[in-house]
Amino acid sequence: MKSLVVYFSHKGENWDADGLVDLKVGNTEIAAKKLAAALGADLFEVVPEKEYPWGYKDCCDVAKEEFTNKVYPNYVGDIDVAPYGIVAFCFPMWWGSFPMVLGKFIKDHDFSGKIILPLITHEGSGLGNGVKDLKKALPNSDVRPGLAITGHTVSSSDKKIRDFIEANHL
Numbered sequence: 001m002k003s004l005v006v007y008f009s010h011k012g013e014n015w016d017a018d019g020l021v022d023l024k025v026g027n028t029e030i031a032a033k034k035l036a037a038a039l040g041a042d043l044f045e046v047v048p049e050k051e052y053p054w055g056y057k058d059c060c061d062v063a064k065e066e067f068t069n070k071v072y073p074n075y076v077g078d079i080d081v082a083p084y085g086i087v088a089f090c091f092p093m094w095w096g097s098f099p100m101v102l103g104k105f106i107k108d109h110d111f112s113g114k115i116i117l118p119l120i121t122h123e124g125s126g127l128g129n130g131v132k133d134l135k136k137a138l139p140n141s142d143v144r145p146g147l148a149i150t151g152h153t154v155s156s157s158d159k160k161i162r163d164f165i166e167a168n169h170l
Contacts, residue, residue: 001084001085001086001115002041002042002083002084002085002086003036003039003040003041003042003084003085003086003087003088003170004041004042004043004044004079004081004084004086004087004088005032005035005036005039005041005042005043005044005087005088005090006044006046006079006087006088006089006090006102006105007028007029007031007032007043007044007045007046007089007090007091008028008045008046008048008090008091008092008098008099008101008102008105009025009026009027009028009029009030009032009045009090009091009092010023010026010028010052010059010092011023011024011025011026011029011054012026012052012053012054012055012056012059013054013055013056013059014026014027014056014123014151015056015123015151016123016151016152017123017150017152018152020056021152026092027092027121027149027151027152027154028090028091028092028119028121028151028154029045030154030155031090031119031121031149031154031157031161032045032088032090032119034154034157034158034161035088035090035117035119035161035164035165036088038158038161038162038165039086039088039165039170041086041088042079042084044077044079045077046075046101046102046105047075047076047077048073048074048075048076048101049073049074049075049076050073063094063095063099063100064095066099066100066101067094067095067097067100068095070100071100072100072101072103072104072107073100073101073104074101074104075101075104075105078108081109081110081111081114082110084114085113085114085115086114086115086117086170087111087114087115087116087117088116088117088118088119089102089106089116089117089118089119089134090119090120090121091119091120091121091130092120092121092122092151093120093121093122093125093126093127093128093130093148096125096128096129096130097128097129097130097133098120098130098133098134103137106134106137106138107137111138111140111141112140112141113140113141113142114141114142115141115142115144115168115170116134116138116141116142116143116144117144117146117147117164117168117170118130118131118134118143118144118146118147119146119147119149119161119164120146120147120148120149121148121149121150121151121154122148122149122150122151123150123151123152124150126148127146127148130146131143131145131146134146144168145167147160147161147164149161
């Protein structure tokens, strides 16, 4: 069965165990690429039309406004998801759920009958409502239990990712 890893990642100021750090590559991008390599999957990055602010607080403010007001920002590019039986969604935990730009991508595509693998990066909130909200957004999909990876540990997450794949019999 063909696999696709769809991810949204934020580079810039991010929170980690030691406080604010500047990331040239977002934690979720690192995790998504590891998952794609382990699955032998294609990779698609959801890139917002309007880039999120670099600064942590500014980015949080924009994300909160989108989440609170149910604003689904547009993204650039697209991919045909029809040929894929397995789709992994990789995203940072924003306001207890997935970023709204990823929500827009989900709304724009039909994932009926597909296996959905949630991989969520965070700095303390775990899976939050991410999996529950994916199940709500994708009622005709097989949304599997998610994998939560602490952002500052993504570089050493290979075993967790392999175990996640094995636990899903993939």
